[in-house]
Amino acid sequence: MNPFTFNTSKSIQFGAGSLNRIGELVRAQIGDRVMLVTDPGMMSTGIVDRTLKILSDAGVRVELFKDVEADPPEAVILKATEQAKAADIAGVVGLGGGSSLDVAKLVALLALGREELKDVYGVGSAKGPRLPLILVPTTSGTGSEVTPISIVTTGTNQKMGVVTPVILPDVALLDPELTYGLPAHVTAATGIDAMVHAIEAYASASANNNPVSRLLATQALIMMGRSILKAVHEGADAEARSDMLLGSMLAGQAFANSPVAAVHALAYPLGGHFHIPHGLSNALVLPHVLRFNVVTSPQPYAELAPYAFPELADLEGQERAAAFCDRLADLSRDCGLQPNLRAMGIPEDILPRLASDAMNQTRLLVNNPRPLAEADALAIYRAAY
Template sequence: MNDFIFNTTKTIVSQLGAAARIAEIVIPVLGPRIVLVTDAGLRRAGLIEPALASLRSAGASVEIFDEVVADPPEANVLALVGLIREHETTGVLAIGGGSPMDVAKVAALIAGGGEQLSEVYGVNKARGPRLPLALVPTTAGTGSEVTPVAIITTGEAMKAGVVSPLLLPDIAVLDAELTIGLPAAVTAATGIDAMVHAIESYASASPNNNPISQGLARQALRLLGANIREATFNGANRDARAAMLLGSLFAGQAFGNSPVAAVHALAYPIGGHFHVPHGLSNALVLAPVLRFNLPKARHIYAEIAADAFPELTAIAFDARGEAFVDKLVELNRDLKVPEGLHSVQIPRDALPMMARDAMKQTRLLVNNPRELSYEDVLGIYEEAF
């Protein structure tokens, strides 16, 4: 057994209605002056109101930062840092999808430790400390509430990662009530994103791939595979919604320690240049990347195939790797996920530029079970087109 390190969020609360009693969960850690981070859409939808009422009724002073946008730019982080300092904030609470949570993680780090944003990009560059932090996901996808990773858009389109255990929040709160109104398309895409996290973590070539991450990845696939269709097409099913949140969290814990690889590397230019949501970006390149990996990872995919799709136990183990990829394609179609890069208005002549950008994601590509060249990446994009 290889040596490994496993880090995760200290406290996890999973409870229907937890947002409405958030004060008793987070104030002992975050303190009395809190900045609540979200996005404008969630605020308009009223999703933060139960938490806001809970905090204010408990006497907390709360400032709201709702300027976070998809694929958040550095400007989002810097604006939040300014508000945190102005408010003399004692703790940061984020309620939202991956973007608000990632912005909150990095801003709590910068505001708490005084480092420059440019100094913390990369793996274990941050020194800290960070401010107390609690995260409440409203989608079952990114797992950001339990990962030491935050992704920020730098410049026009490039994405950069901040990777450090310092980003792990003090508290993660799972409340399936917050996901009930999530549209079917978003439920599907974020659910596929979570499945990608589990798949890539399990197959990761990282030297820190470990038995804990592997077990969590398999449990994530069982929960996600069994519930993604129900959550997508019967979104009011609270049991399915809760299972998706827990599956997403397990997948986040897995890849937070045994990192993701080429699917994410190829997805980043899609989101960065064409503003395609991250989960959908992953779904568009998932099958072509896994097919490319089959010569090196066929047995790995066979091991997890029946976790996501129990019916695959009926076929020979040696055939399960290919069948797993086929089932993922079938799942995307069942969930009505757009097929092909052309379906999200990406022009074919952009593929070489995207391939060049994907090759810059060395932090991710090093974890892929099969090495990729520029020509390989371009070929995958061509297949995905």
């Protein structure tokens, strides 16, 4: 067995109603001065107000940052960091989807003033330390609460990552009740995103692909495969919501250590140029990237297929891998997601630019089971069009 490293959050606490413990957790892990990082959409749900009351009742003073944007640009990170420094906070709580959690990670890192954002991009560039950090996801998609990754939009449409175990939180607090009110299209897009994390982690060509990540990926696909449609179409189903939130976290643990590949590399330009939500970007290219991969590397997809779709167990080898790609495309359709790039209003003449931009994602492309050139990326975008 090859040597590997596996890192994850120090403490994972899961359970319906667990947000009620946020006050005692903050007091124990951080103290009485905290920044709460969230976004305008969360402000309208009542969850932020509930969290503020719980924290206030516990004697915690809160500095609220509520201006997180989807695909957060550098300006948002810097604004939140300056607000945190001015308030002299003792720690950070991130509450919301992946963007809010990613911003919270970087605020915890940068608020000490020992490192600057421009210096921490890349793998292992950030050294720490950071402020104490608690992350509370309200979607079942990114797994950001257990990943050492924060994605930032730089310039107008490029995405860069800060990748370091330093930004893994002290506590990941998972309360499935916080996801009950998610709209169907958000549930679908984030759910497919989480499934992509599991699939790409299992098939990753990374030297750190390891038995722990593969085991987590298969369990994640079992849980999400049986529950995603029910979560989308029956959003108040407690069991389905729990499956999706825990499955998303397991997939996050998997890809945090066995990193993702070409699906994400081709999804990022769609988000950068057209502000398509990340999960939907993944769903649009997923079956087409996998069809490209299974030509030379069918085995991991054939192995994964029955975990997500038990009916595929009767097939074998290349046939099962190909059927897996088709069933994933069907799943996106059954979840009500847009079927192709054309349906998103993307002009066909920009496809070469998207292919060129995707090739900048070298951190991800190196993990793809099949080497992918710019001409291949363009062919995949055309197939997805």
